[in-house]
Amino acid sequence: MDGRAVAPAAGTVVNALATGRGAAFAIDLETTATVELTDDGTTSGAVEGSPEADTRLIELAAGRTIERFGSRAGVDVQTTGADVRTESAVPMAAGLKSSSAAANATVLATLDALELASSVDTTEACRVGVEAARAAGVTVTGAFDDASASMLGGLTVTDNEADELLARVTVDWDVLVYTPPERAYSADADVAACQRVAPMADLSIELAxxxxxxxxxxVNGLAFCGALGFSPDPIVDALPDVAGASLSGTGPSYVAVGADDTALDRVQRAWEERPGTVRRTTTRTEGATTA
Known part of the structure; x- marks a missing residue:
């Protein structure tokens, strides 16, 4: 049996590192996972175009999905393994929730292979991916905010310490993403520095x-640029013409959103003068789906 699923990336509204509460929104950049179930009890993974990539996250996501739900499908969870393959338009270590998208796509593709994709609650499936991310060491907070936005679509506000969804709404924005050449891994973020901007993070959550x-x-973007040592200049470039702009995750990407194409055109021209890549996309109402 095999399965296939796609999951979108996400941008940050509020970084959860300071207080454990965060918010994120799905954007139209996708990761695709293909899962083939095996009968040798082992799980293997590969990332297309990145033969040296760490595959622990997708292997754990598939393995934990089989452990959690395999008995519902009538398979022997002790002898059932998985071969996982992912491909992605989401740059890794760029603050655009590539890990959450990969985990969600893998969990849903595994459920598809088990013929359970339509019967498992999506929030429950999302929590399996979050558990895999924690076990793989790719997140500090568990990233339930990022994972829920990717799995469910729209904009979500969460308590990451309790893996609880506080709010979910639909947003309709054009999105501009600027990714500098450097990379930043969430697990390497200076948590102590982030906790010093907790009052600003609390304000951001209340605003959300x-x-x-x-x-x-x-507010989040300017605070976390200071905490994590990134320049606030791309955010200043974007304000006040856009609806909002922020550092995404722990960087290095920045996101700006709005419904005014003229304003985003101006920001795009400014960001394109900087080294790196600028992408124009949109928010996603639909989250992860089988494919």
Whole structure:
């Protein structure tokens, strides 16, 4: 049996590193996972175009999905393994939730192979991917905010310490993404420095829960640029014309959102003068799906 699924990337509204509460929104960049079940009890993984990539996350995501749900499908969880392959338009270690997208796509593809994709609650499936991310050491907070936005679509606000969804709404934005050449791994982030901006993170969460998402993004972005040592200049470039702009995750990418194409055109021209890559995309209402 085999299965296939896709999951979108996400951008940050509020980074959860400071307080354990975070918010993120799905964007239209995808990771695809293909899973073939095996009968040798082992799990293997590969990332297309990156033969040296660490595959522990996708292997754990597939293995834990089989352990959790395999008996529902009537398979022997002791002898059932998986061969996982992923391909992605989401750059790794860029703050765009590539790990969450890979984990979600793998969990859903494994459920598809087990013929359970339509019967397992998506939030429950999302939590399996979060557990795999923690076990693989690719996240500090568990990234339930990022994972839930990717799995469910739209914009989510979460308590990452309890893996609890506090709010989910649909947003309709054009999105501009600027990714500098350097890379930054979430697990290497300076948590102590982030915790020093906790009052600003609390303010950002309250703004998000009040529906003031753009303001939440901008407050978050300026605070976490200071905490993590990134330049705030790309955010300043974007304000005040866009709805919101922020450092995404622990960087190095920045995101700006809005419904005014003229404003985003201006920001795009400014960001394209910087080294790196600028992408124009949109928010995603639909989250991870079988393919």
């Amino acid at each position: 829960l009040d529906g003031r998402y753009g303001e939440a993004m901008s």
